[in-house]
Amino acid sequence: MSEPFIRVEHVKKYFDAGNKKCVKALDDVSLEVYRGEILGIVGESGCGKSTLGRCIMRLTEITDGKIIMDGKDIFSLSKKEMKEMRRKSQMVFQNPYSSFNPKHTIGRSLTDVAKLFGMTNAEAKEDISNLLGLISLDESVLSRRPGELSGGQLQRLAIARALITKPVFILADEPVSALDVSVQAQILNLIFDLKQQFDQTMMFISHDLPVVEHICDRIVVMYLGAIMEMGSVDDIFSDTRHPYTKALIASKPRSSPDEPVPEVELKGDLPNAMEMPEGCRFHTRCPHCIPGKCDAAAPLLKEVSPGHFCACYLRQKEKTSESLPVQNGFEVKDIRKKETTL
Amino acid sequence: MSELVQINHLKVDLMSISGLIHAVRDINLTISSDEIHGIVGESGCGKSMTAKSILRLHDESKVEYSGEILYDGGRDILKMNKKDLLKIRGNDISMIFQDPMTTFNPLLRIGDQISEALLIHQKISKAEAKERSVEMLEKVGILPGAARYSMYPFEMSGGQLQRASIAMSLICSPRLLIADEPTTALDVTMQAQILKLMKQLQREMHSAVLIITHNFGVIAEICDKVSVMYAGQIIESGDVRKIFSAPCHPYTKDLIDSIPRSGERATKLTSIPGAPPKLNHTINGCAYAPRCKYAAEKCCCEAPEFRTLDGGHRYLCHLAHDSLTKGGATE
Ligand SMILES: Nc1ncnc2c1ncn2[C@@H]1O[C@H](COP(=O)(O)OP(=O)(O)O)[C@@H](O)[C@H]1O
Ligand SMILES: Nc1ncnc2c1ncn2[C@@H]1O[C@H](COP(=O)(O)OP(=O)(O)O)[C@@H](O)[C@H]1O
Ligand code: SF4
Ligand SMILES: [Mg+2]
Ligand SMILES: [Mg+2]
Numbered sequence: 243m244s245e246p247f248i249r250v251e252h253v254k255k256y257f258d259a260g261n262k263k264c265v266k267a268l269d270d271v272s273l274e275v276y277r278g279e280i281l282g283i284v285g286e287s288g289c290g291k292s293t294l295g296r297c298i299m300r301l302t303e304i305t306d307g308k309i310i311m312d313g314k315d316i317f318s319l320s321k322k323e324m325k326e327m328r329r330k331s332q333m334v335f336q337n338p339y340s341s342f343n344p345k346h347t348i349g350r351s352l353t354d355v356a357k358l359f360g361m362t363n364a365e366a367k368e369d370i371s372n373l374l375g376l377i378s379l380d381e382s383v384l385s386r387r388p389g390e391l392s393g394g395q396l397q398r399l400a401i402a403r404a405l406i407t408k409p410v411f412i413l414a415d416e417p418v419s420a421l422d423v424s425v426q427a428q429i430l431n432l433i434f435d436l437k438q439q440f441d442q443t444m445m446f447i448s449h450d451l452p453v454v455e456h457i458c459d460r461i462v463v464m465y466l467g468a469i470m471e472m473g474s475v476d477d478i479f480s481d482t483r484h485p486y487t488k489a490l491i492a493s494k495p496r497s498s499p500d501e502p503v504p505e506v507e508l509k510g511d512l513p514n515a516m517e518m519p520e521g522c523r524f525h526t527r528c529p530h531c532i533p534g535k536c537d538a539a540a541p542l543l544k545e546v547s548p549g550h551f552c553a554c555y556l557r558q559k560e561k562t563s564e565s566l567p568v569q570n571g572f573e574v575k576d577i578r579k580k581e582t583t584l
Numbered sequence: 585m586s587e588l589v590q591i592n593h594l595k596v597d598l599m600s601i602s603g604l605i606h607a608v609r610d611i612n613l614t615i616s617s618d619e620i621h622g623i624v625g626e627s628g629c630g631k632s633m634t635a636k637s638i639l640r641l642h643d644e645s646k647v648e649y650s651g652e653i654l655y656d657g658g659r660d661i662l663k664m665n666k667k668d669l670l671k672i673r674g675n676d677i678s679m680i681f682q683d684p685m686t687t688f689n690p691l692l693r694i695g696d697q698i699s700e701a702l703l704i705h706q707k708i709s710k711a712e713a714k715e716r717s718v719e720m721l722e723k724v725g726i727l728p729g730a731a732r733y734s735m736y737p738f739e740m741s742g743g744q745l746q747r748a749s750i751a752m753s754l755i756c757s758p759r760l761l762i763a764d765e766p767t768t769a770l771d772v773t774m775q776a777q778i779l780k781l782m783k784q785l786q787r788e789m790h791s792a793v794l795i796i797t798h799n800f801g802v803i804a805e806i807c808d809k810v811s812v813m814y815a816g817q818i819i820e821s822g823d824v825r826k827i828f829s830a831p832c833h834p835y836t837k838d839l840i841d842s843i844p845r846s847g848e849r850a851t852k853l854t855s856i857p858g859a860p861p862k863l864n865h866t867i868n869g870c871a872y873a874p875r876c877k878y879a880a881e882k883c884c885c886e887a888p889e890f891r892t893l894d895g896g897h898r899y900l901c902h903l904a905h906d907s908l909t910k911g912g913a914t915e
Contacts, residue, residue, distance in 0.1 A: 427844075430853055450772050455848070479849075494772055498840075508773045
């Protein structure tokens, strides 16, 4: 694989929550984003996905660790380097209506960005016209205001706006979560085109695993500020190791009433962010939790096969095809099997 | 299984700043007791308008209804006086929304609000109401109910709050629960939990549920029957399994195909080009024609009529019922 464009090294981001308590939104996260790949970040709301994105875009300071972009530490850039970094990395947000100024025409919003990065009017005009072709909208949208457009059209325009500066990297934070399923497909297909045509490097944040399955090369599964599993799409979907990843996959609605109901089920809510569970942070909801082990010390994120990492005691041994033993007040199928998997 | 709500030729016109909107354009829909019925369609197709009409929740100075909504074999909800209507709301028919905060007053304790809903409709003591509310909270998985009873809405997560609003809507054992996009604002994991809970409670309490969603995956998950809405009309309806295995209307097929399926990687998804039409003018021909892959000349000028197949399966399209499987040609 090529050299990483972004390297996140042992990053911690703690928020002060008063009363001497803190929220560990990111708790020792390390990962890389390689050039030309789409890296998916998944996990339930509150797992720290947006915080990770905001740290990478330098929209907030970090508590500890390092973030290297294109060989440089982003927290020690000169003013000039900072401006260049802002050009090279762009963002697309969940709600397209709040990411455009409602009073400005679309044309004005797009030209403003182009001018900010030093393009002439003529250059801006040509660029914007090319981009409209790419997102399959015609020039008439330029005279419209955000309120007159549909969510899907506006989200495509948000992506076009991000592309104006010819960024190396685009961070898309839940870009389809607020859209209808029929429109979601349009946006995912557009992102798929960017990848095919320009090898666009991207980080795609979502709480919906089947959505990232379609377009990502690699996937990072986060839970309460830490990485639970990380690997290629094949690793994550065809050789799923972590019980949390399994549960996420199983929570997707079935695509037909005849599909079997998945057995795995994720019970309960995310624990309170200020009271992080001891040991494995997933143990309070994990159907396979081994009392005395999982709730005592946290399993390390270990490489289970080349490029495939997992932080769970059960799944770090070699791949097993038989089903995992179920504990934690659930049915315990066969104790001996547990010993062999451990 | 009897007919609990029967909607006949319902039309809803809405006076808005941008003119008259024909939000619901002549729909027929029957909800039987003991079934989960889904209404599915893209945003702006009139699903919420239809749902709210059943309880007449619109500002009636801005809305004009025609047609009838028969409740329990007789009375027309659209003609009921205010007193009878209030008796039905919350007691016979209750509703939950996408944002559970619309159900709760942010300044009052969750438990007190649930008890209040019970006290309005039933002659019981406050202590009894509290006891039943705690029981209901536990039933929807808010544990321990007694401790959570005195929480305020802001102290709960979105998923918990939606459970609490389900508890409140079911406290009077209504015969019909209307749920308008109840999981759209939630994570997939919470969505799975809430859908499972709704199905389980529906089976336990033998009530009917009308669920509204833009996601066919949600329909697959819990519904028995489904009505597909487009541009203010129901364009196909019938048994969920039938509709999934052999959709007859191109819109239904396109919506089903747009759900991301697992196992498909690095492939393009089926998307529906364009957007549903604005409803401020009359529509000539089939409303879906501008976006339809199968549209023929006839579709643009001549409105299709309903065709009926076995088992109450109906659809509104010029195509023969087996065209989508055969490749499609208008008759
Ligand atoms: N500015 C902030 N102040 C305090 N806590 C925050 C702030 N931003 C995020 N958090 C907390 O950090 C955790 C992670 O949040 P976030 O990154 O938004 O998660 P996600 O994007 O995965 O939903 C949550 O518990 C959230 O409440
Ligand atoms: N308060 C309103 N003012 C103006 N138009 C409205 C209002 N509410 C709904 N509409 C219009 O009525 C139509 C149907 O809306 P709705 O029933 O909310 O659709 P759905 O629930 O399927 O998304 C839409 O075209 C919408 O624009
Ligand atoms: S380490 Fe234990 S508790 Fe954590 S996911 Fe694995 S089995 Fe479950
Ligand atoms: Mg977020
Ligand atoms: Mg609606």
